[in-house]
Amino acid sequence: MDETEKLQQYKLFINPADLKELKRDIWIDDPLPAQLTLEGKRLEIDIAYRGSHIRDYAKKSYQITFYKPKIYKGSKLVHLNSEFKDPSMIRNKFSFDFFTEIGVLAPKAQHVFLTLNGRPEGVYLEIESVDEHFLKRRNLPNGSIFYAVDGDANFSLMSDLDKETKKSLSLGYEKKIGEANEEYKLQEFIFKINTIPRDDFEREIVKYVNVDRYLRWVAGVIFTSNYDGFVHNYALYRNGETGLFEVIPWDYDATWGRDVNGKIMEANYVPIRGFNTLTARILAVDTFRKQYKTLLEEIMQEKFTTEFIVPRVEKLMRHIRPSLEQDPYKKNHLSEFDQEINIIKDYIEERRAYLQRKLYKLD
Structure with missing residues (x-):
């Protein structure tokens, strides 16, 4: 990536009447028609706000669905995230890049500059949709x-929301793609997680989940410290050939030393063994736990270091900084942006020290 290269320009046009309707109730998911000019091509799209609590932010996030053409550059929809609470604007993208580096399926993302009806809305993160095109x-x-x-995606028979037995084992999940019987495969998976006897677990669970990929995902959550990552911020992919589930990360702006409100998060906040039922059961198996420990040690030696991470973060931040000067929501906060590299560096050093102290728990 050429650091002097300008961000791709997303020129969005919404009829003023439709824009007024969009703003009237930020919680409505019904899309409205709009036009998007990309690389000189004008595309017909549908647009809606996206996210939950982030809809309250002054700088909105959007979901864009291509209408004419239905598919653009191999995608039928993309997400435009404002990254409003992340002073660095790069945590989400860098987390996905980091997951990819350690062998986990993760979305691709790139920063773009958005204008709405000719007025700058600023720097956004375009995120690949996790669907059949992914x-x-x-x-x-x-x-x-x-x-x-939601929090019911905790791999448990018990609800994380009301602490009662789930009425359905697919609670907490929304099917994005798949045949009708795939929901039964998901329910069977969760049932087996909770009911396979301890003595049979190591032998049986590998029929349902790619354990190596799962442990790499757990490691990614642990290194980035995504507090919600174990029960919420992910997608489940069931490989149609192997029949095995694996996890895809999602929504990783509250990471690398910042929480969901953009506040500093202590480096010891997320425990080394994580938390959810599947992780607990897998790490109760000696073979899997040793595999996980070895994986953590390898990543800490090769990837989770200031020498590996800081130059990559600095490069990303240099790439977007000129455009932030034109971002109406960020241009007055560039001094905070410039300090974020130190926040991330301190987090890596403190998190490494914490994990080194806790590795013995995996013996």
Whole structure:
């Protein structure tokens, strides 16, 4: 990536009457028609706000669905995230890049500059949708993808929301793609997680989940410190050929030393063993726990270091900084932006020290 290269320009046009309707109730998910000019091409799209609590922010995030043409550059929809609470604007993208580096399926993302009806809205993060096109771009087998939409996606028989037995084992999930029977495969998976006897677990669980990929995902959550990552911010992909589930990360702006409100998060906040039922059961198996410990040690030696991470973060931040000077929501906060590299560096050093102290818990 050329650091002097300008961000791609997203020129969005919404009829003033439709824009007024969009703003009237930020919680309505019904899309409205709009036009988007990209690389000189004018595209017909549908647009809606996206996210939950982030809809309250002054700088909105959007979901864009291509209408004419239905598919643009291999995608039928993309997400435009404002990254409003992240002073660095790069945590989400860098987390996805980091997951990819350690062998986990993760969305691609790039920073763009958005204008709305000719007025600058600023720097946004365009994030690839996790759907059938996500699989196609990676030459992966068709299968099912479920989004974890709330805390009930905890791999447990018990609800994380009301602490009672779930009425359905697919609670907490929303099917993105897949045949009708895939929901039963998901329910069977969660049931087996909770009911396979301890003595049989190591032998049986590998019939349902790619354990190596799962442990790499756990490691990614641990290194980035995504507090919600174990019960919420992910998607489940069931490989149609192997029949095995694996996890795809999602929504990683509250990471690398900042929480969901953009506040400093202590480096010891997320425990080394994580938390959810599947992680607990896998790490109760000696073989898997040793595999996980070895994986953490390898990543700490090669990837989770200031020498590896800081230059990459600095490069990303240099790339977007000139455009932030034109961002109406960020241009008055550039001194805070410039200090974020120190926040991230301190986090890495403190998190490494914490993990080194806690590795013995995996013996």
